[in-house]
Each structure stands twice: as C-alpha cells, then as structure tokens.
Amino acid sequence: METIPRKFSANAYLRDCASRTVLDAIANRWTCLLVDALRDGPIRFGVLRRRLDGITQKSLTQTLRNLERDGVVIRTVYPTIPPRVEYSLSELGGSVVSLMEGIKHWSEEHVTEILAARETYDLRAAQEPRPVPVQPAG
Secondary structure, X not given: OOOOOOOOOOOOOOOOOOHHHHHHHHOOXXXXXXXXXXXXXXXXXXXXXXXXXXXXXXXXXXHHHHHHHOOOEEEEEEOOOOOXXXXXXXXXXXXXXXXXXXXXXXHHHHHHHHHHHHHHHHHHHHOOOXXXXXXXXX
C-alpha cells in the first residue's frame, strides 16, 4: 500500500499524480447523481436504484463500493433478518455535495442549449467539405 506524505502536492495535470484517480472517481455521472441523492440522509439500496432511473444493479453496487472505499459513502448494516443496509455520506462526502448538486443543476438548466449545439454540429459535420475561397493578393 502506498503512503502519501503529509505535505503532498497534487497536480492533476501531471500523468502520475494520484489526484487523477480522485478526479476519475468524482467525474462520473453515477457518482454525481448518487452523492446528490444521498445529501438528505441515509437511503437503502432499493430506493437509490429506483431514484437513479437507468442505473443497473451492477453499476450501482460498484459505484457505492468505490465511494465507500474512497471514504465518501458510509455503508451501515443493521442486524435484522433480513439484514437492512443503508448508505449515507461521510463528512468527506458531504463536502462534495454542493459541487455535485451544481453540476446536476447546470446540466438540467443548459440541456436545450447543448442539444441544439450538438444538432448544429452534426448537421455541419455531415456536409461535404467546401474549399475556403482564396482572397486575391493585393
């Protein structure tokens, strides 16, 4: 296991910087939506799966495990029959809520502009390339 020095200087622009693994973890759509879904308190797996329409059980399980490993999510198992499992944000997870909420809101607010830009781009890309007119010298 690799130990990070106390005065670790992170620079995500550098290929070997460990902060890139953190960036990979939080720059995931399911991570963004999960953190936002957990912001109000503990939630059971089934509730999360219903709230995140389109996520597969495998993706939800893997994302939750990764977030738990990273210290963002806390998994609590209650000794009942059958066992009840809830997921909540850790203090670290709570610190990223506003960022994830902001990304989600920005996406919702600008979806029509993005879709229009994609359509314009796709139409332009589908056209035959035209030569640029040459301006006479002088």
